[in-house]
Amino acid sequence: MLPPKSNFSEWYHEIIQHAQIMDIRYPVKGLYVWFPFGFKLRKLVYGKLREIMDREHDEVYFPALIPETELGKEGQHIKGFEDEVYWITHGGIDELDVKLALRPTSETAMYPMFRLWIRSHADLPLKVYQVVNVFRYETKHTRPLIRLREITSFKEAHTAHRNYEEAEENVKKAINSYKEFYDALAIPYFVIKRPEWDKFPGADYTIAFDTIMPDGRTLQIGTVHHLADNFAKTFDIKYETPEGDHAYIHQTCYGISERCIASLISIHGDDVGLILPFEYAPHQIVVIPILYKGKEELVMNVANQVYDRLRGMGFRVVMDDSDDRPGAKYYRWELFGVPLRIEIGPREAESKEAVVSFRDEKVKKKIPIEELTEDNIKTWAEEMHARLREKAYREMMEKVRYFDDLDSMAEWMGKGVALFHLCESIECGEEVEERVKAGVLGQLVEIPEGIDVSEKGQCVVCGREGKLNAVAKSY
Numbered sequence: 001m002l003p004p005k006s007n008f009s010e011w012y013h014e015i016i017q018h019a020q021i022m023d024i025r026y027p028v029k030g031l032y033v034w035f036p037f038g039f040k041l042r043k044l045v046y047g048k049l050r051e052i053m054d055r056e057h058d059e060v061y062f063p064a065l066i067p068e069t070e071l072g073k074e075g076q077h078i079k080g081f082e083d084e085v086y087w088i089t090h091g092g093i094d095e096l097d098v099k100l101a102l103r104p105t106s107e108t109a110m111y112p113m114f115r116l117w118i119r120s121h122a123d124l125p126l127k128v129y130q131v132v133n134v135f136r137y138e139t140k141h142t143r144p145l146i147r148l149r150e151i152t153s154f155k156e157a158h159t160a161h162r163n164y165e166e167a168e169e170n171v172k173k174a175i176n177s178y179k180e181f182y183d184a185l186a187i188p189y190f191v192i193k194r195p196e197w198d199k200f201p202g203a204d205y206t207i208a209f210d211t212i213m214p215d216g217r218t219l220q221i222g223t224v225h226h227l228a229d230n231f232a233k234t235f236d237i238k239y240e241t242p243e244g245d246h247a248y249i250h251q252t253c254y255g256i257s258e259r260c261i262a263s264l265i266s267i268h269g270d271d272v273g274l275i276l277p278f279e280y281a282p283h284q285i286v287v288i289p290i291l292y293k294g295k296e297e298l299v300m301n302v303a304n305q306v307y308d309r310l311r312g313m314g315f316r317v318v319m320d321d322s323d324d325r326p327g328a329k330y331y332r333w334e335l336f337g338v339p340l341r342i343e344i345g346p347r348e349a350e351s352k353e354a355v356v357s358f359r360d361e362k363v364k365k366k367i368p369i370e371e372l373t374e375d376n377i378k379t380w381a382e383e384m385h386a387r388l389r390e391k392a393y394r395e396m397m398e399k400v401r402y403f404d405d406l407d408s409m410a411e412w413m414g415k416g417v418a419l420f421h422l423c424e425s426i427e428c429g430e431e432v433e434e435r436v437k438a439g440v441l442g443q444l445v446e447i448p449e450g451i452d453v454s455e456k457g458q459c460v461v462c463g464r465e466g467k468l469n470a471v472a473k474s475y
């Protein structure tokens with residue numbers, strides 16, 4: 001049994017293990033083991049991410065080790081990461097001449113090679129991505145899938161363009177790609193431009209995707225960075241223009257980690273376990289024969305028929321013909337978030353019917369077996385997706401309030417996101433953070449539906465004209 005979800009921290013800790021996502025017993029802090037079931041879920045979710053990336057990017061693989069000389073080149077970048085880098089200093093018993101960093105992210109692994117790859121305008125745009133592990137010596141509280149020291153599923157895309165504007169166009173495309181990805185997972189989000197003091201080290205600006213966890217704290221589930229020509233200047237990456245001049249490239253990069261799985265689990269799950277959208281569930285359908293003495297054969301015959309038929313349609317189906325009582329069977333598959341349950345007892349077997357129910361609803365429906373068609377199942381899956389999205393969105397919006405004074409804002413911290421207007425001055429931003437004891441997430445790039453506030457208004461600190469911003473306690 002799980003603790004109730006209202007006790008989110010405990011619930012999360014337990015569900016990760018009981019639902020066989022991660023084994024948290026690995027003896028290194030911040031490192032965890034994917035269980036087979038968790039890894040299947042990862043594969044399905046990342047399949048979607050790859051599908052989206054593959055449309056316009058080429059997949060690559062760069063080494064995990066970066067020489068100190070390259071990692072240290074870009075001043076802002078190294079300043080942002082120096083406290084988080086793991087170093088390799090020895091090969092066997094020999095001390096290395098040049099220390100090697102375990103990549104905390106791959107800009108400085110890739111860009112010296114981009115310098116060799118990019119010659120002329122015809123080589124642009126260059127758009128690549130990789131899904132790899134990266135290492136960050138995180139000092140804040142580590143948590144499975146949320147704050148890792150080995151991020152195992154870091155999807156990072158890196159692009160090069162002719163100028164600032166073309167790179168900016170790509171930032172917009174990347175935002176749309178991430179929207180598509182999170183929409184597919186039915187996870188609601190804010191798209192927020194990070195304040196100057198919280199942008200990615202080395203970036204011109206950073207756009208983040210933030211969702212709200214059930215406990216009211218936000219989780220940054222992806223970021224898109226405009227790098228301008230900052231790295232190009234450091235790594236001397238130039239191309240020949242059609243006119244024959246030499247110009248610096250402009251770059252972007254964007255990343256998503258297994259936090260996407262953390263949000264999927266946290267946002268949709270309930271007191272009994274996972275709730276997974278049909279498309280990403282490792283088991284999409286469970287067939288449960290209800291076995292009574294003397295009727296086993298009849299029931300099993302029909303159950304097997306149904307099982308075979310659904311498998312034949314290409315769905316991921318399990319059959320639970322164990323001796324457990326029905327209640328125990330229901331509980332088991334609810335824990336794993338199986339979207340569609342099909343029960344067949346003696347009465348149903350006789351009348352060629354089945355009792356179907358969806359993981360996110362308490363409704364059971366009896367239907368003729370012949371109505372278990374591919375089309376019907378796909379339609380039900382879409383309906384379930386719409387319900388999940390609607391519910392997740394509603395729950396997120398319940399945790400969003402607009403404020404025009406700092407005291408009430410401070411009280412709201414820990415419960416959700418506070419929206420407010422903020423001018424451009426760094427002092428006002430700092431004043432907000434000081435007073436509410438939380439980090440400013442930044443300026444809303446879009447105002448989500450259902451939020452009735454204007455884009456511009458008086459700065460909550462100084463009263464000058466400001467833009468709509470968000471602040472919250474975050475993971």
Ligand code: A5A
Pocket residue numbers: 104105106107136138145146147148149151156157200220221222223225253254255256257258259
């Ligand atoms: N090179 C760019 C893409 C980059 O590294 N950006 S980033 O630092 O913002 O990381 C991308 C995303 O990885 C973040 O938005 C966050 O969702 C996730 N992430 C960062 N640190 C993490 C950690 N320690 N554990 C899990 N996910 C993390």
Ligand code: ZN
Pocket residue numbers: 422423424425428459460461462463464466
């Ligand atoms: Zn101000």
